[in-house]
Amino acid sequence: MAHLTGKERSEYVQNMFDKIARRYNLMNRLMTFGQDMKWRRFVIKQAQLPPHGSLLDLATGTGDIAFEALRTTPTATVIGADFSLGMMRVGQHLSYGGEVGWTGADALNLPYSDNSFDAVVSGYLVRNVIDIPRTLSEQKRVLKPGGRIVILDTSPPPDNILKPFILMHLKYGIPILGRLVGGKDAVDAYTYLPESTQAFKTPAELAELMRQAGYQNVAYRTFMFNTMAVHWGEKPT
Numbered sequence: 106m107a108h109l110t111g112k113e114r115s116e117y118v119q120n121m122f123d124k125i126a127r128r129y130n131l132m133n134r135l136m137t138f139g140q141d142m143k144w145r146r147f148v149i150k151q152a153q154l155p156p157h158g159s160l161l162d163l164a165t166g167t168g169d170i171a172f173e174a175l176r177t178t179p180t181a182t183v184i185g186a187d188f189s190l191g192m193m194r195v196g197q198h199l200s201y202g203g204e205v206g207w208t209g210a211d212a213l214n215l216p217y218s219d220n221s222f223d224a225v226v227s228g229y230l231v232r233n234v235i236d237i238p239r240t241l242s243e244q245k246r247v248l249k250p251g252g253r254i255v256i257l258d259t260s261p262p263p264d265n266i267l268k269p270f271i272l273m274h275l276k277y278g279i280p281i282l283g284r285l286v287g288g289k290d291a292v293d294a295y296t297y298l299p300e301s302t303q304a305f306k307t308p309a310e311l312a313e314l315m316r317q318a319g320y321q322n323v324a325y326r327t328f329m330f331n332t333m334a335v336h337w338g339e340k341p342t
């Protein structure tokens with residue numbers, strides 16, 4: 106991965122998700138021991154979407170976060186945007202799939218006007234983009250003043266007594282599970298996931314990038330032995 110240019114890395118990520126789309130949801134449930142839906146519910150809680158509000162689920166993938174928004178706020182307008190059409194095609198056939206406004210979009214160049222959404226949320230996007238400040242700034246642009254950004258992503262395992270066990274799960278558990286569930290097409294993806302997690306920002310570093318991008322009231326909460334984090338903040342009014 107380190108040898109790829111930004112554009113090549115972007116294409117690599119896009120193709121990778123197209124390839125694993127069919128087995129993606131099952132892998133999530135297995136890898137996280139069924140915890141991932143709890144974090145998605147927390148993301149939507151932090152979005153504080155008003156009735157009839159508008160939400161953009163950026164990097165929606167198969168739509169799990171978008172579906173959670175529709176489940177808790179059925180009157181909301183929910184747009185799911187992603188650059189992997191394969192992932193969104195899977196989501197279209199799931200329950201609530203008919204109620205999401207699925208859109209092909211790049212998180213670095215959003216096809217929406219300024220001040221469009223009450224909330225912009227994302228799950229496992231920021232670790233994958235080639236320019237984090239750029240996506241944070243694009244998300245701020247399309248948020249209404251006072252609108253909320255919420256980000257769910259993995260975090261590098263902190264230095265503590267659990268680190269060797271977490272590294273074992275990342276280095277061996279997840280790639281082996283990926284191969285068993287997704288076959289050889291999934292090997293790259295579930296090797297990339299642990300590598301990109303270890304190379305990603307710590308929760309404190311990501312919070313600082315959000316502040317630098319101009320968000321206010323930035324805060325975060327970590328889950329699963331600090332290996333998962335949800336960050337939130339607001340666009341100034």
Ligand SMILES: C[S@@+](CC[C@H](N)C(=O)[O-])C[C@H]1O[C@@H](n2cnc3c(N)ncnc32)[C@H](O)[C@@H]1O
Pocket residue numbers: 118119122163164165166167168169170186187188189192210211212213227228229230233234
């Ligand atoms: C791990 S999946 C997460 C899907 C979903 N948010 C979830 O929580 O399950 C990451 C998604 O991010 C998308 N993605 C990565 N970089 C992107 C970018 N620059 N623009 C749009 N989507 C992107 C991928 O196509 C993929 O569907």
